[in-house]
Amino acid sequence: MLKFGLPLALFALLVGFLLVGLFRDPSYVPSPLIGKQAPEFTLPSLQDATYPVASKELLGRPWVLNVWGTWCGGCRQEHDTLLAIARTNAVPLIGLNWKDDNAAAVEWLRTLGNPYSVVASDPEGRVAIDWGVYGAPETFLIGPDGTVLFKHIAPMTMEVWTKEFLPRIQAASAGATSAKG
Amino acid sequence: MLLIIPRFLRATLLALLCAAAVPALAIDYERAFDDPAMQARYEQINRELRCLVCQNQTIADSNATLAQDLRREVREMLTAGKSDDEIRTFMIERYGDFVLYRPRMTPVNYLLWAAPVLLLLLGTFIGFRFIRKQAAQVNDDSPEAGKS
Numbered sequence: 001m002l003k004f005g006l007p008l009a010l011f012a013l014l015v016g017f018l019l020v021g022l023f024r025d026p027s028y029v030p031s032p033l034i035g036k037q038a039p040e041f042t043l044p045s046l047q048d049a050t051y052p053v054a055s056k057e058l059l060g061r062p063w064v065l066n067v068w069g070t071w072c073g074g075c076r077q078e079h080d081t082l083l084a085i086a087r088t089n090a091v092p093l094i095g096l097n098w099k100d101d102n103a104a105a106v107e108w109l110r111t112l113g114n115p116y117s118v119v120a121s122d123p124e125g126r127v128a129i130d131w132g133v134y135g136a137p138e139t140f141l142i143g144p145d146g147t148v149l150f151k152h153i154a155p156m157t158m159e160v161w162t163k164e165f166l167p168r169i170q171a172a173s174a175g176a177t178s179a180k181g
Numbered sequence: 182m183l184l185i186i187p188r189f190l191r192a193t194l195l196a197l198l199c200a201a202a203v204p205a206l207a208i209d210y211e212r213a214f215d216d217p218a219m220q221a222r223y224e225q226i227n228r229e230l231r232c233l234v235c236q237n238q239t240i241a242d243s244n245a246t247l248a249q250d251l252r253r254e255v256r257e258m259l260t261a262g263k264s265d266d267e268i269r270t271f272m273i274e275r276y277g278d279f280v281l282y283r284p285r286m287t288p289v290n291y292l293l294w295a296a297p298v299l300l301l302l303l304g305t306f307i308g309f310r311f312i313r314k315q316a317a318q319v320n321d322d323s324p325e326a327g328k329s
Contacts (some may be wrong), residue, residue: 032276
């Protein structure tokens with residue numbers, strides 16, 4: 001029993017581990033920020049450096065932070081999806097332009113269309129570090145109370161938006177109105 | 182003699198080439214601190230932090246922009262008088278435990294830390310049984326076993 005049973009059990013265990021590993025994305029690192037207060041920031045706007053973009057002003061409603069750069073291929077890939085999402089007016093879509101050339105970023109938005117309510121410029125990447133950003137594009141959902149509800153690491157797709165973001169936005173909006181009433 | 186000299190030269194050349202290649206391996210060759218103790222701390226911390234865009238490298242090994250930015254953060258925090266633990270906590274708060282090359286002793290990691298001991302015990306157990314069984318077989322085959 002032990003002669004075959006134990007090696008077989010160990011082999012099955014090994015196969016199990018390898019099988020799970022096969023379907024996991026090793027580049028995906030879960031964010032420790034989920035459920036915690038989102039890091040505050042005040043950064044100059046991309047288009048107008050004298051205009052400050054402050055995360056505090058967004059309290060009281062759910063909003064989305066999308067980290068992008070013109071150097072990032074995945075950002076180009078998701079751009080049309082972001083434009084489509086922006087047209088639904090579901091939530092304010094805030095851009096965080098990460099370690100980018102300012103002129104190139106402005107030109108990108110001018111030619112491809114601007115899905116963002118406002119874009120904060122982070123050329124030194126300090127705010128990105130506070131948010132635990134490691135690879136653009138990354139998209140965060142922030143609740144009305146300022147907690148991080150969800151993070152998506154990869155180009156945004158309509159499927160991810162409707163499956164992961166919209167239900168959470170609806171739940172957060174419902175929670176916010178019932179708390180007020 | 183004529184043969185030995187070129188060989189010796191070849192070896193010297195090879196050694197010189199290897200020595201020349203070493204500085205190329207150090208990504209962050211500019212010293213961050215004049216104080217050798219601070220520089221040592223800086224290098225030690227960098228060697229224990231994972232570069233998240235190039236996951237099998239530390240931020241000391243990588244020249245990815247994120248690694249450069251994280252080294253800058255480490256340098257600034259050291260200058261500001263932060264302790265090594267405070268710097269590690271700063272990184273964990275942002276990037277999670279995965280950023281550490283030396284895992285912390287937390288309940289989630291107990292199995293990870295215990296795994297080598299558990300595997301050693303399991304191996305010893307299996308080996309012990311195997312040896313005992315072999316010994317028993319030898320005894321069975323011996324002429325004394327047949328007599329009794």
